[in-house]
Amino acid sequence: MAHAYEPLAPDYRLDGFQAATEKVEDDFFSVTLSDDLFVPLSEHHSADRRDSYLLLYDRAAIWDIPGTAEYVTLHITRDVEQRTFDFTSERHPVTPLAQNWLIRRGCPQEAAEVSNHHGPRPADALTARLEDLLRTNPGDRYEVLDHYTDNPCSFDFGVEVRTLVHDSHPDSADAPYRLFLEETTKDLRSYTVREGAFTSAEEADVWVMERESPLPLAPDPPGAVGRRAAAARARSTVTANGLAVAPAPVSPPRSAAGPAPTHPRGSAR
Numbered sequence: 001m002a003h004a005y006e007p008l009a010p011d012y013r014l015d016g017f018q019a020a021t022e023k024v025e026d027d028f029f030s031v032t033l034s035d036d037l038f039v040p041l042s043e044h045h046s047a048d049r050r051d052s053y054l055l056l057y058d059r060a061a062i063w064d065i066p067g068t069a070e071y072v073t074l075h076i077t078r079d080v081e082q083r084t085f086d087f088t089s090e091r092h093p094v095t096p097l098a099q100n101w102l103i104r105r106g107c108p109q110e111a112a113e114v115s116n117h118h119g120p121r122p123a124d125a126l127t128a129r130l131e132d133l134l135r136t137n138p139g140d141r142y143e144v145l146d147h148y149t150d151n152p153c154s155f156d157f158g159v160e161v162r163t164l165v166h167d168s169h170p171d172s173a174d175a176p177y178r179l180f181l182e183e184t185t186k187d188l189r190s191y192t193v194r195e196g197a198f199t200s201a202e203e204a205d206v207w208v209m210e211r212e213s214p215l216p217l218a219p220d221p222p223g224a225v226g227r228r229a230a231a232a233r234a235r236s237t238v239t240a241n242g243l244a245v246a247p248a249p250v251s252p253p254r255s256a257a258g259p260a261p262t263h264p265r266g267s268a269r
Contacts, residue, residue: 008040009035009036009038009040010032010035010038010040010043010054010056010074011040011043011045011052011054012032012052012054012074012076013045013049013052013076014076014078014085016083017078017083017084017085018083018084018085019084019085019086020079020082020084020085020086021086024085024086024087027087027089028087031072031074031087031089034058034060035056037058037059037060038056038057038058038059038072039056039057039058039059040054040055040056041055041056041057041071041095041114041115041119042054042055042099042102042111042112042113042114042115043055043115044102044107044108044111044112048080049078049080050077050078050079050080051075051076051077051078051106052074052075052076052078053073053074053075053076053102053105053106053107053111053112054073054074054076055071055072055073055095055098055099055102055112055114056071056072056073056074057070057071057072057119058070058071058072058091061149061151062151062153067147067148067149067150068091068149069091069092069093069147069149070091070093070149070151071091071092071093071094071095071097071098072089072090072091072092072098073089073090073091073092073098073101073102074087074088074089075087075088075089075102075105075106075107088105093147093148093149093161093162093163094131094134094161094163094180094182094193095114095131096131096132096133096134096135097134097135097144097163099112099113099135100134100135100136100137103135119188120184120185120188120189120190120191121189121190121191122190122191122192122193123185123190123191123192124192126192126193126194127191127192127193130180130193130194130195131193134163134180139168139169140168141167141168141169141172142165142166142167142168142178143165143166143168144163144164144165145164145165145166145177145201146163146164146201147161147162147163147164148161148162149161150162155186155187155188156186157186158183158184158185158186159183159184159188159191160181160182160183160184161181161182161183162179162180162181162182162208163179163180163182164177164178164179164180164201164204165177165178165179165180166178171219171221171222172197172218174199175197175198175199175218175219176199177197177198177199177200177201177203177204178195178196178197178198178218179195179196179198179204179207179208179215180193180194180195180196181193181194181195181196181215194215194217195217195218196215196216196217196218197216197217197218197219198216
């Protein structure tokens with residue numbers, strides 16, 4: 001289990017800069033109001049000092065509206081001549097989508113990698129492959145429709161994140177609604193990601209509510225290692241780090257209780 005630690009403060013690099021407009025100032029204050037609870041996962045600052053990219057884990061999200069996404073991205077832009085700044089920001093349910101957001105705005109791909117290694121690790125190769133798909137989003141195939149973060153704030157239960165997307169790839173035409181299910185173990189040491197395939201968003205919602213059958217795994221792309229085979233092997237495999245690899249479970253109902261975990265989740269590669 002990852003040990004507790006004091007995270008570094010986000011480095012906005014705004015000393016000597018003023019917000020470009022009053023609205024920018026108000027919006028930035030709103031986004032960073034609880035930044036003492038932000039855990040920096042990656043930061044990149046351009047050599048010309050005009051752009052900064054930050055990926056942050058928001059420990060305060062558990063006190064927000066139920067289901068609130070726990071990752072925050074910031075792209076800060078500066079006018080170095082006028083000494084003013086502007087910014088854009090977004091919340092994301094999982095790390096790969098946050099990294100994709102930063103990369104699309106100009107952050108070098110390698111700079112978007114998580115540098116904080118206190119969080120849980122991907123449990124298996126299938127998890128890493130699915131995260132790569134979300135991170136790169138080749139051909140803009142995935143459109144995020146909805147997401148929900150189920151963090152019971154207790155070490156008695158794991159954390160589940162559900163991200164529903166529409167997949168425009170021709171191979172997914174028969175079941176274009178994909179549910180990416182991320183499940184972190186209760187000890188916060190590892191997590192799995194599985195991709196479910198559904199013919200409609202309503203069908204995906206019914207599965208989430210009822211859980212009467214295993215997640216219907218997406219068909220394997222041509223030439224890929226079978227996802228069902230990989231998921232089956234995961235039930236009895238141990239990683240090189242000695243972590244027991246979790247299966248692709250169907251989470252039972254959970255109740256929120258106890259103190260909030262302080263460890264950031266998500267990819268730590």
